[in-house]
Amino acid sequence: MGRFGVLLLNLGGPEQLGDVRPFLFNLFSDPEIIRLPFPWLQGPLAWLISTLRAQKSQENYRQIGGGSPLRRITEEQAKALEECLSRKGTDAKVYIGMRYWHPFTEEAIATIKRDGVEKLVILPLYPQFSISTSGSSFRLLEQIWKDDPSLERQIEHTVVPSWYNRPGYVRAMAQLIAQQLNQFEEPDRVHLFFSAHGVPISYVEEAGDPYQQEIEDCTALIVQQLNRPNPHTLAYQSRVGPVEWLKPYTEDALEELGAQGVKDLLVVPISFVSEHIETLQEIDIEYRELAEHAGISNFRRVPALNTHSGFIDDLANLAIESLESPSLQLSEVMHPKKNVKMYPQERWEWGMTTAAEVWNGRLAMIGFIALIVELISGQGLLHYVGLL
Ligand SMILES: C=CC1=C(C)c2cc3[nH]c(cc4nc(cc5[nH]c(cc1n2)c(C)c5CCC(=O)O)C(CCC(=O)O)=C4C)c(C)c3C=C
Numbered sequence: 397m398g399r400f401g402v403l404l405l406n407l408g409g410p411e412q413l414g415d416v417r418p419f420l421f422n423l424f425s426d427p428e429i430i431r432l433p434f435p436w437l438q439g440p441l442a443w444l445i446s447t448l449r450a451q452k453s454q455e456n457y458r459q460i461g462g463g464s465p466l467r468r469i470t471e472e473q474a475k476a477l478e479e480c481l482s483r484k485g486t487d488a489k490v491y492i493g494m495r496y497w498h499p500f501t502e503e504a505i506a507t508i509k510r511d512g513v514e515k516l517v518i519l520p521l522y523p524q525f526s527i528s529t530s531g532s533s534f535r536l537l538e539q540i541w542k543d544d545p546s547l548e549r550q551i552e553h554t555v556v557p558s559w560y561n562r563p564g565y566v567r568a569m570a571q572l573i574a575q576q577l578n579q580f581e582e583p584d585r586v587h588l589f590f591s592a593h594g595v596p597i598s599y600v601e602e603a604g605d606p607y608q609q610e611i612e613d614c615t616a617l618i619v620q621q622l623n624r625p626n627p628h629t630l631a632y633q634s635r636v637g638p639v640e641w642l643k644p645y646t647e648d649a650l651e652e653l654g655a656q657g658v659k660d661l662l663v664v665p666i667s668f669v670s671e672h673i674e675t676l677q678e679i680d681i682e683y684r685e686l687a688e689h690a691g692i693s694n695f696r697r698v699p700a701l702n703t704h705s706g707f708i709d710d711l712a713n714l715a716i717e718s719l720e721s722p723s724l725q726l727s728e729v730m731h732p733k734k735n736v737k738m739y740p741q742e743r744w745e746w747g748m749t750t751a752a753e754v755w756n757g758r759l760a761m762i763g764f765i766a767l768i769v770e771l772i773s774g775q776g777l778l779h780y781v782g783l784l
């Protein structure tokens with residue numbers, strides 16, 4: 397067997413407060429996050445949104461110590477996976493490719509090429525597939541492969557689209573939930589609250605993103621594995637922007653449970669395997685406050701898996717099995733089961749269509765924001781872009 401490598405894909409996060417704005421710029425420049433009918437608008441809009449959002453986002457990162465722990469945790473996961481693979485008799489180097497911050501996916505591929513890797517497993521650290529996460533990283537990799545044809549000749553690759561139904565992962569999640577449940581005075585009375593990162597509803601309904609289905613299936617598998625009598629709810633957090641996202645929204649669901657008289661609640665973050673801003677700040681600080689306000693007096697959260705040994709062991713098995721089974725190419729990965737278009741391409745139609753209304757709204761908002769910025773600062777947006 398030739399040299400074996402595993403590429404872990406992740407989102408990346410700002411390591412210090414000064415990184416927040418450029419990180420947000422990278423995120424909003426991604427057409428898998430916001431897709432504009434005019435590609436030339438992508439850069440200016442990403443600049444505008446990242447500039448307007450940076451202060452609020454920085455404040456959130458300040459509350460968790462001044463930066464995202466994502467790089468550190470992903471590095472720990474990579475090291476643990478490499479050691480576990482070696483214990484299982486597979487010598488492999490594990491690389492990290494982040495989508496929006498260091499170490500970038502492009503850098504990881506350059507290192508993989510330099511190291512002479514001949515067989516590569518591409519493994520996203522997102523259990524469920526979404527166009528906006530794994531899909532975005534796969535699309536970037538496809539482009540890197542297109543730009544450098546020597547990669548095709550040197551590296552035989554295989555992709556894992558999602559792995560939310562792996563028995564080891566499901567067992568590890570159920571184990572962490574059981575540990576937290578047992579800390580409550582009356583464990584059977586606790587309401588289990590699965591909170592997944594949301595996506596705009598159009599991703600699922602128009603572009604065929606399997607994300608919602610995979611989140612629902614994943615929740616059902618964990619509940620089944622847990623085998624406890626607790627009632628449970630699934631809701632979606634972290635909505636950004638004016639469009640409709642998957643429902644119920646976490647904040648609404650918490651208020652409703654509070655109104656129903658739920659007092660003991662255990663939050664289970666379901667769409668990400670590391671601690672990050674949305675567990676440490678959004679759930680632990682914002683949603684806790686909201687829940688307590690709604691009358692939920694005992695609020696706890698299940699920690700993220702991070703380097704949980706059962707989870708890492710399962711990832712190692714998954715990497716070995718992928719290496720041994722027929723390969724799945726990057727170009728094939730956009731959901732083999734359903735013949736649907738995976739990307740949220742907005743097709744432009746003239747007339748009073750929904751897309752036109754959304755775009756009228758967005759452009760009016762940009763104009764309105766520009767006016768407010770000018771009223772507050774005395775300078776127009778063109779000054780900020782450096783054009784005036
Ligand atoms: C499965 C997980 C995730 C999905 C799906 C997802 C979609 C998605 N996210 C945004 C916008 C933002 N995400 C941000 C941070 C962020 N997102 C995820 C995961 C998913 N995103 C993680 C793990 C992180 C945090 C990284 C870290 O620093 O710890 C941010 C920045 C933070 C903020 O300002 O709130 C934004 C913005 C959209 C629009 C989207 C789907 C279209």
Ligand SMILES: [Fe+2]
Pocket residue numbers: 593634
């Ligand atoms: Fe996100």
